[in-house]
Amino acid sequence: MDYKPSLPFKNGHISTCFPTVFRKVKVDYIRERIETPDGDFLDIDWIKKGSDKVLVLCHGLEGSSNSNYIKGIGKYFSVRGWDILVMNYRGCSGEINRKIKFYNMGQIEDLETVLERTVTYEKVVIAGFSLGGGLVLNYLGRKNRYIPNLYCAMAVSAPCDAEGSSKKFDESSNAVYRKYFLKKLKRKMAAKLKIFPEAVHLKNALEANTIEEFDNLFTAPQYGYKDAHDYYEHVSANKVIKNIKIPILILMAADDPIMSPSCYPIEESKGNKNVTLQITRYGGHVGYVQLNKDSYWLEERMYEYIKDLEKQ
Template sequence: MKEYKPSFLFRNAHVNTCFPTFFRKVEIEYRRQRVLLRKDDFLDFDWVEKGNSKIIVLCHGLEGSSQSHYIKAFSRYFSERSWDVLALNYRSCSKEPNPSPFFYVAGKGDEIATALKLTSEYQEVVLIGFSLGANKVLDYLGKEEKIPKNVKMGVAVSPPCDLKESSLLFSKGWNRIYEQYFLKQLKRKVIEKEKKYPNILKEIGISIEKVQKATSLVEFDHLVTSQLAGCSDAYDYYEKNSSLFHLRKIHHPTLILTALDDPMMSEHCYPREEVKNNVWLHLETPQYGGHISYASFEKEYWLEKFVFETVNQFQNRK
């Protein structure tokens, strides 16, 4: 692996993690497609199409979207190198509240399967996920029994493979800053949905008042996420949606990339034993990189370059 060698500034994991969110500007032009799943449910997908025979499907992280800096960076980098792009937006992540009471889950869900129906005409599909989206990719590859034949490879960047341990880590030390950032967005979306579609959540037993008082992501998952996912509580939800327990069943070449200094990853999120026991999995753990960052003052980051080169190496070995 070409080593990521950051400047002194980016050897601080929190600086590295936060820098691109505030300072990285990437421009990309998408074509939006809305897929109606039911009369009260939809998913929005964003395309970059140049008539190529191969495509990457990008899955964003918690409270991200196709507009997240890392999604746009990968869209630009790959589209400039003979790949088409399909970027997902989970429910409530495309700037419009979904009329369904549901949001999205950290596990397999239905977004990837829907995206793969849209990409059925491509010769090669590579799934690339980031953070929560990386867990979704791994969970899909481990659980799904009928994966389309044109899916050739998976890439998971900073996957919280053990959702329970990762969620608990959010409430410790400096990570409380990230937790409150995400919690504020999640609460706002619940309130917006209830305002636009009165009683849609109250009717299924979710207390908006309790949600507003939640002080941690685990508490939010107790009150909202687990209930919408049909789970008894947050811990039941974490167990059912953690990709860690399904990595052994993956039968596609899959890269897992997580920096050792990632502030949001517990030790359980580095699946060393699972990788040893599954020849399809490959784990890379750079010393630095923060959380889905690998920041730089250059236009292009180490992250998209490394993933692109890894995907190319796989193609050349076929």
């Protein structure tokens, strides 16, 4: 199944930005708050159909259950009989979290906590997007054992080389994305600083002008890394793809504006029979727009992948 867009969406920037600005999807969530082992909380949002199978969705940087691509996928699968569980990362559910700690691409312990809510299901599928795709890949590549009912996974537009993606973010052609994310991140740093005024790295982060600077000033010191480079080395999923033990679709677009060539795990995927790597010519970053239907090509491809596995 290939993505064949209309002419405007053969531009990676248009494909990336259009869903955020123009797509409208309505879903009705049921919110549940769960406590984390370190005394914080995670808000998860459900669409329940009484199914024996559940799709767990992990959003991207500064996204949430309200992101249009998350709602679109949730609606598409729920209409087809699936329960949906959307993980909101710390500080992404509309309420600031209790700890200084937020989230990052290697913070798999929070995903583990969320997956504990799926033990009653016969079949669990996890799917991550952008940073969330890296999170899913890290969980699957770094854990020796998974939950027993985990059937398959999908990672969409995952920056498998975190440093390469960071440098792409900081190119002049990507200024709109860089400014957008830094503005959202700094807003959270400022809110958190009111709760923890002694946290120097929170204050320092307000001075960041690039993604790499932000990771140097906040992410690295907060999570115990020496610097941004050390952080990127530890969370880059291309190092652990070889360890994945269940079927997974890694879906990426060649025209993704925030992916460096090193982000595409072509060689890393060859040695693992569980990995299906699909690099489409077009699609942008978590885009895959389709205007002639209610659904986007992305959710159709994800559903097709699972149905094909079930036939094997």
